[in-house]
Amino acid sequence: MIKRSLFFLFFINFCFAQSQSKEKVSVTYLFQNNSVANKVFEFDASFIADNTSSIYIVLSNTKSKIDENAKISEDDDAIVEKTIDISDGTNVFVYTNLLTKDIKHRSSIGNKSYKISEKISNFDWELIEEEKTIGNIVCYKAKTTYRGRDYIAWYAPSIQLMFGPWKFSGLPGLILEIYDTQKTFLWTAKSIKYPYKGSQELKEPESSNLMNITLKEFISKSNKSREKFFKIKKSKMPRGHKILKSETTRSGIELKYEWETDK
Amino acid sequence: MNVTHTNTMTGEAYTTTQTVQLGKVNSYSECQGLASNYVNFLNQVMDIFNP
Numbered sequence: 001m002i003k004r005s006l007f008f009l010f011f012i013n014f015c016f017a018q019s020q021s022k023e024k025v026s027v028t029y030l031f032q033n034n035s036v037a038n039k040v041f042e043f044d045a046s047f048i049a050d051n052t053s054s055i056y057i058v059l060s061n062t063k064s065k066i067d068e069n070a071k072i073s074e075d076d077d078a079i080v081e082k083t084i085d086i087s088d089g090t091n092v093f094v095y096t097n098l099l100t101k102d103i104k105h106r107s108s109i110g111n112k113s114y115k116i117s118e119k120i121s122n123f124d125w126e127l128i129e130e131e132k133t134i135g136n137i138v139c140y141k142a143k144t145t146y147r148g149r150d151y152i153a154w155y156a157p158s159i160q161l162m163f164g165p166w167k168f169s170g171l172p173g174l175i176l177e178i179y180d181t182q183k184t185f186l187w188t189a190k191s192i193k194y195p196y197k198g199s200q201e202l203k204e205p206e207s208s209n210l211m212n213i214t215l216k217e218f219i220s221k222s223n224k225s226r227e228k229f230f231k232i233k234k235s236k237m238p239r240g241h242k243i244l245k246s247e248t249t250r251s252g253i254e255l256k257y258e259w260e261t262d263k
Numbered sequence: 264m265n266v267t268h269t270n271t272m273t274g275e276a277y278t279t280t281q282t283v284q285l286g287k288v289n290s291y292s293e294c295q296g297l298a299s300n301y302v303n304f305l306n307q308v309m310d311i312f313n314p
Contacts, residue, residue, distance in 0.1 A: 033271050041271040058272045070305040072298055073265075080264045080302055084309060087270040107273050166274075185274055226268060226277060233308045237283075241301070245282040251267065252276035 024050045025174060026196035029165045031058060032186040035251055036083055045187070047165055048202045049174070052099050054163040055202055058092040088113065094166055095204045096120060103167055104204060107218065109225050115210040116218045121146065123170040125153075134176045134189060142171055148255025149180040159194050166253070185253050216259060264305070 026048050033041040045058045070082035090113070094105040101120045106113060128141040132154060139154040146168075153164065157173035164175025165187040174194075179186040213221070226248065234243060250256070264283055269276035285297040 035276045070302045083267045085271055086268050087272045092272045240286045242284040243281050244284055248277055248279040251278045253274035
């Protein structure tokens with residue numbers, strides 16, 4: 001009798017796991033980028049996930065492209081400011097595969113586009129007993145630190161998929177809202193379809209025109225490209241101009257990388 | 264001078280801060296003139312080459 005009960009339990013469990021594995025979710029996130037002073041850049045990002053992989057696509061929005069000349073700061077007339085948007089206006093994707101533990105994402109340097117590879121990070125989430133409702137879905141709070149920023153996430157245990165927007169993963173439920181504590185970068189679910197029965201495929205995007213590269217190689221290339229830019233600028237500076245000090249800092253989502261913090 | 268290279272879609276951003284000596288001046292208006300010339304120079308360089 002015990003054997004039969006155990007077999008029944010195992011069978012129910014197996015059936016549940018099989019049905020779960022086929023379930024997909026589709027989410028539209030609002031991605032807000034407040035990293036440039038006095039400006040907010042907003043993008044819609046489509047997201048599909050099942051229990052093994054997810055695809056997050058930021059949809060290009062030409063209205064958000066920065067196109068302005070250098071100017072003397074309104075706050076301090078000794079500072080000249082210039083912001084250059086280096087996005088190439090093409091959709092950006094982040095594909096995450098839990099089976100291979102790989103993340104593949106797209107970015108560009110100048111007119112070259114890359115498919116960048118890295119391993120899924122081991123997010124050290126702290127689960128907090130605090131809840132709120134997003135739409136009609138009960139979400140719980142969690143905290144983590146990732147590549148130099150502290151994050152607050154709200155995840156939904158009722159959607160048992162361990163993913164979130166961008167590169168976030170590892171919580172016991174889908175992340176519906178996440179932001180860094182400075183609120184410089186925010187992702188908020190605008191609409192959720194679960195289970196998702198639509199025809200949109202969940203697969204790594206076609207990328208035959210992209211150059212394959214590791215994240216570390218990409219960061220190195222990006223640094224070299226900026227160094228080249230400032231060398232050209234220096235070589236063209238009018239006579240009498242002199243650079244007394246020069247320093248570059250990261251101000252994007254990722255402020256520092258594992259291989260740098262190990263130094 | 265602050266130059267920020269940002270990819271608004273991916274969230275990558277780098278800010279380079281340079282202290283640049285433009286020349287010696289005798290008045291605030293001369294200083295403003297130099298700064299204005301520097302802004303024009305910066306815009307021309309940006310038009311030629313963008314990383």
